Amino acid sequence: MIDDNHRIDAETWLRPVTEADAASLAVSMTRSRAYMRPWEPVRPDAFYTEEGQRQRLAGLLAEREAGRVMPWVLADGQDRAVGGFNLNAVVLGPFRSATLGYWVDVTHAGRGLATAAVRRICELARDELRLHRVEAGTVSDNTASQRVLAKCGFEQYGFAPRYLHIDGEWRDHRLYQRILHDGPVTGEPAAPGV
Numbered sequence: 001m002i003d004d005n006h007r008i009d010a011e012t013w014l015r016p017v018t019e020a021d022a023a024s025l026a027v028s029m030t031r032s033r034a035y036m037r038p039w040e041p042v043r044p045d046a047f048y049t050e051e052g053q054r055q056r057l058a059g060l061l062a063e064r065e066a067g068r069v070m071p072w073v074l075a076d077g078q079d080r081a082v083g084g085f086n087l088n089a090v091v092l093g094p095f096r097s098a099t100l101g102y103w104v105d106v107t108h109a110g111r112g113l114a115t116a117a118v119r120r121i122c123e124l125a126r127d128e129l130r131l132h133r134v135e136a137g138t139v140s141d142n143t144a145s146q147r148v149l150a151k152c153g154f155e156q157y158g159f160a161p162r163y164l165h166i167d168g169e170w171r172d173h174r175l176y177q178r179i180l181h182d183g184p185v186t187g188e189p190a191a192p193g194v
């Protein structure tokens with residue numbers, strides 16, 4: 001089920017984020033700050049503190065409550081956050097789509113964790129949320145992220161010049177999608193604007 005813990009490898013789990021993750025997220029993001037810098041928006045120093053993470057999580061959990069975001073953490077054997085995975089901009093109706101974002105702690109990168117977690121999230125998006133499609137955008141030279149998406153069955157469908165403000169510049173992005181199923185649209189009304 002979507003709220004369960006999902007085993008990713010022998011000592012790593014994917015589970016819904018909670019308010020109690022603020023402290024370990026601050027530690028992990030601080031440790032990984034330089035590693036992630038080329039692929040992230042510029043963040044204020046306060047973002048990397050426990051209080052900064054508590055404020056971010058309050059916003060994220062409110063968005064989850066409203067059904068617009070599904071946020072998970074990757075948790076290590078001591079249940080400390082060592083990565084983050086979000087399905088953002090969840091839209092139902094005839095679109096049934098969401099935008100995936102993710103990061104993995106520098107001390108855990110290169111072990112296949114992002115690939116395994118993205119595969120699991122795509123299964124949950126298809127089987128639990130009944131989404132038709134998941135999309136993701138990467139900075140045009142973010143080869144590691146592009147490898148993750150390719151291994152998980154995503155295909156590039158577009159190229160967006162100067163798409164997002166990353167590491168202090170408007171950076172070109174490659175846009176990817178994975179179609180999850182071609183089954184019927186189930187009952188709820190279309191979201192506004194779709």
Ligand SMILES: CC(C)(COP(=O)(O)OP(=O)(O)OC[C@H]1O[C@@H](n2cnc3c(N)ncnc32)[C@H](O)[C@@H]1OP(=O)(O)O)[C@@H](O)C(=O)NCCC(=O)NCCS
Nearest residue numbers: 039102103104109110111112113114115138143144145147
């Ligand atoms: C992208 C990211 C999530 C990948 O996490 P990960 O757990 O290391 O990913 P995996 O181990 O599952 O797979 C990484 C793949 O990228 C490859 N890779 C890693 N660094 C690379 C590099 N500099 N150049 C080319 N390929 C690279 C690995 O070899 C592996 O591919 P392979 O299985 O074909 O050998 C992680 O690097 C990260 O958090 N980066 C910073 C934030 C970010 O870029 N987020 C994504 C924004 S779109």
